[in-house]
Amino acid sequence: MTVLNEMQLDFVSKSENESFARVVVAAFASQLDPTLDELADIKTAVSEAVTNAIIHGYENTVGIIRISSKLYEDKVVITIQDWGKGIEDIEKARQPLWTSKPELERSGMGFTIMEDFMDELKVDSTPGEGTVVTMVKNINKGTVRQTT
């Protein structure tokens, strides 16, 4: 499948950058002409992954978060990577309502929301090395498209 466009963005793990990150990815994905609903799903999922990197990956210390994204005819692939502490037990982390940080008022819904709002979710993590979250959103274009 042909890659139509590609981008990569590095930023530091500050909570101020959560909104920056989701707006950038949404703006990039909007080249595929997604619905407002699809864009809202992408924004939410990106926000969850970036927040995880800040709170759990780097535990509120400063590190680099890298977002890369590729656009295809009918989908956007988004990768969010950190070089933080990594996840010991990915299966447990993906369970709804499970959080390693209840004292920080975390709901434990991050991965569940990413899974629900996106079409594919893959989590790769090595303790001590970092985490890579890859998400795919299918962009369902209308059957009738103006070509003239």
Next chain:
Amino acid sequence: MDVVIIKLDHDMIKVNLKGEIDHHASLILREEIDNYIEKHRVKKILFNFKDVSFMDSSGVGMIIGRYKKLQNVGGKIGVVNLAPKIERIFQMSGLFSLISNFNDEKEAIDKL
């Protein structure tokens, strides 16, 4: 994120939320609301989501946090004007077993 707190009754407040609720905004919200709750002995909070354009799971954590705080004094939490996407996040998180989702402000004030 902007927040305006309005006193509705001797122990009930309405919290008008405006903008985007993410982890960054939740930290600010939490502090402002908790300060008010402690100062004014609030027992019931109605969160008005009318002007909320975005919320992720950090918003869920913020609501659960306030719920736990009010539970200690026998208080309650309600919400109004949830957009469909936000309502879905509430549902997935099981929040509606802890707090009430009202059709409008009048119903909330009567029943909360």
